[in-house]
Amino acid sequence: MPHSNLQQEIRKKQPFDSLEQEAILNILRTSDIFHNQFGRLFREFGVTPSQYNVLRILRGEGKPMPSLEIADRMVQVVPAITGLIDRLQAQDFVKRKRCTEDRRVVFIEITAKALALLNQMDEPELNLHQKLIGHLSAEELSDLSRLLEKARTSLTTDN
Amino acid sequence: MPHSNLQQEIRKKQPFDSLEQEAILNILRTSDIFHNQFGRLFREFGVTPSQYNVLRILRGEGKPMPSLEIADRMVQVVPAITGLIDRLQAQDFVKRKRCTEDRRVVFIEITAKALALLNQMDEPELNLHQKLIGHLSAEELSDLSRLLEKARTSLTTDN
DNA sequence: TTACAATAGTTTACATGTAAAATGATTGCT
DNA sequence: AGCAATCATTTTACATGTAAACTATTGTAA
Secondary structure (H helix, E strand, O other), rough: OOOOOOHHOOOOOOOOOOOOHHHHHHHHHHHHHHHHHHHHHHOOOOOHHHHHHHHHHHHHHHOOOOHHHHHHHHOOOOHHHHHHHHHHHHHHEEEEEEEOOOOOEEEEEEHHHHHHHHHHHHHHHHHHHHHOOOOOOOOHHHHHHHHHHHHHHHOOOOO | OOHHHHHHHHOOOOOOOOHHHHHHHHHHHHHHHHHHHHHHHHOOOOOHHHHHHHHHHHHHOOOOEEHHHHHHOOOOOOHHHHHHHHHHHHOOEEEEEEOOOOOOOEEEEEEEEEHHHHHHHHHHHHHHHHHHHHOOHHHHHHHHHHHHHHHHHHHOOOO
C-alpha cells in the first residue's frame, strides 16, 4: 500500500526517492490545484488570475506604479507584463501614463471600474480561501506559512 | 515592520487579511519560484517541465499508457496533452500507437532516447531538490507534506 | 561632449494552460 | 439493426510564462 496520499493521487508505483522530492511535488501539485480553483472563480468576473493579481497589487499600493515594479512583485518574468497590461487597459481596468521626469518609465494607474470590480470580488475570494483551507487550524496555517517561507530562503537570500 | 517574510517579499503594505490568505499566497509563490528553477534546469537538457513530467510518468509506469491517463495524473486539463505529446514525438521521446481493440485510444510509449535522457537528468534533479529544500529537517519536510495533503482534502474528496 | 554602459519597456517566437466545440469510435438501448 | 449517448482525442481560440533581441532614455566617464 502506498505510504502517502500524494503517491495515491498520482498513482505512483514506487515510493518517493526522498522526503525532499515528495515535499516539492506536494507544493507544486497543491499550487496547481488552487490556482485552477481561483482561475474558475475569477473567470466569472471576467479576469484571469494574473490580471487579478496585478489589480490587487495596484489597489494595495494606492497609487500608480511603474510596470516593472508590478512585475517584480509577481514572480513573473519581465516581458509578460506588457501584454498583461495591454489587456487590462483594453478592458478599462488600468491606464498607462508616461512619466515626465524619466521618459523610460510607464506608470500604471488602476481605474474606478477596476476598484469597483475588486470590491465585488472580495467576499467571493475570501469564501474560496475558507473553502480551500478553512479546515486547517490557526496553528497548522502558521506552520505551513513558516515552512514555506523557510523553503524559499534557499533562493531569496542569494542566487 | 512587516509581520511575515512573505509580506516583505511582495512589499505588501497591509498585513494579510487572514492566515488562510497568507498560507495560500505562500503556496502559490513558493510553487512559482520552484517551478521556475526546475524549468531552468530542464531547459539545459532541452525539455520543459511539462514534458519532463510526462516522461517521468511514462518511465514510472513502465509500459505504454493512454494519453488521457497521462493527463489525468498531471493536474492538466485534457486538450493540452495533445500538443505536449506532439512535441515529445517530434523530438523522438515518445511514440503514438493506436490501440487495436479500442481504436479511440492512443497509447503513448517512451523511447530509449528519452530513457537515456532521463537517466542523465536524475542526478542534477536530485541535486536541485537538495539545493531548494535540503535545509529543512526530515521532520519539517514531513510536516510540510502532511499539511499540504491535508490542504488538498477539501477538493480531492468531493467537488 | 562624445562614447558606452545601464535602465525601462516592448517585440518576437515558442511552449503551456484553459474552455468550448468538433471528430471518430464504441457502447447501450429499443 | 438503428441510433442516441458516451468516450478518447483533437482542434480552435485566447491568455500566460519564458528567453532573446531591440528601442528609447538616462547615467557615467574619458
